[in-house]
Amino acid sequence: MTENLIGESRRPGRIEVVCGSMFSGKTEELIRRLRRARFAKQHVAIFKPTMDVRYSPSDVVSHDHTALRSIPVHQSDEILKLSGGCDVVGIDEAQFFDNHIVAVCNKLAYQGVRVIIAGLDMDFLGNPFGPMPALMAVADEVTKVHAICVKCGSLAYASHRLVNDKEQVMLGEKQEYEPLCRECFQKALLNDKRNAQSRSLFEK
Numbered sequence: 353m354t355e356n357l358i359g360e361s362r363r364p365g366r367i368e369v370v371c372g373s374m375f376s377g378k379t380e381e382l383i384r385r386l387r388r389a390r391f392a393k394q395h396v397a398i399f400k401p402t403m404d405v406r407y408s409p410s411d412v413v414s415h416d417h418t419a420l421r422s423i424p425v426h427q428s429d430e431i432l433k434l435s436g437g438c439d440v441v442g443i444d445e446a447q448f449f450d451n452h453i454v455a456v457c458n459k460l461a462y463q464g465v466r467v468i469i470a471g472l473d474m475d476f477l478g479n480p481f482g483p484m485p486a487l488m489a490v491a492d493e494v495t496k497v498h499a500i501c502v503k504c505g506s507l508a509y510a511s512h513r514l515v516n517d518k519e520q521v522m523l524g525e526k527q528e529y530e531p532l533c534r535e536c537f538q539k540a541l542l543n544d545k546r547n548a549q550s551r552s553l554f555e556k
């Protein structure tokens with residue numbers, strides 16, 4: 353965690369990415385940084401995609417129920433329009449935005465805004481998720497946070513889907529996803545594959 357932030361309120365435009373699996377503390381870390389910016393008397397705005405309505409239609413909410421009022425947006429372009437006069441812009445669930453969010457974040461950073469982005473680095477299959485790889489590439493700073501593997505207690509690497517849905521986007525919580533370390537994730541995917549094969553044999 354970066355704590356050498358002397359003069360945090362005087363830093364120029366930059367892009368910070370906080371990524372990791374589900375339950376890794378991305379939203380908590382985003383909220384922590386944004387609260388500190390508010391203590392530094394910075395003008396802060398927080399955005400999230402309208403589709404993320406799990407805990408609240410308007411707040412950014414962590415799994416531990418820490419919350420911050422946010423502006424839900426349909427498209428990344430709206431972030432540019434709605435962040436005039438801001439020193440700091442926070443974006444949660446960035447994996448759900450289109451690739452244009454990269455240009456939006458770069459534009460804000462070049463205008464002197466500190467942009468803090470939180471999002472899933474990988475989907476349930478372990479593939480890079482949406483614009484996250486590109487955002488990590490253009491970021492000034494990337495922080496990877498980790499949940500605890502629910503099978504073995506190691507640091508979690510990915511989010512394993514517990515239900516049989518193949519779509520990349522499927523909102524969910526603990527009933528639908530579990531954070532697993534690399535080894536447990538590999539075993540779980542293998543097990544899912546075997547189950548799918550025996551299901552298809554059964555259905556024939």
Ligand SMILES: Nc1ncnc2c1ncn2[C@@H]1O[C@H](COP(=O)(O)OP(=O)(O)O)[C@@H](O)[C@H]1O
Pocket residue numbers: 372373374375376377378379380381413414415416498499500501502531
């Ligand atoms: N397996 C787990 N490992 C770590 N934290 C967990 C786990 N399961 C639930 N949590 C809770 O999730 C919180 C993090 O929530 P949040 O910041 O919303 O994560 P993220 O945005 O990365 O999904 C933790 O503080 C903890 O209370």
Ligand SMILES: Cc1cn([C@H]2C[C@H](O)[C@@H](COP(=O)(O)O)O2)c(=O)[nH]c1=O
Pocket residue numbers: 373374375378379406471472474475476477511520521522523524525529
């Ligand atoms: C792995 C994965 C997750 N999702 C969804 C599930 C949740 O609604 C969000 C992630 O929320 P969090 O704040 O990181 O816990 O994303 C998805 O749609 N597809 C996936 O592959």
Ligand SMILES: [Zn+2]
Pocket residue numbers: 501502503504505506532533534535536537
């Ligand atoms: Zn494990």
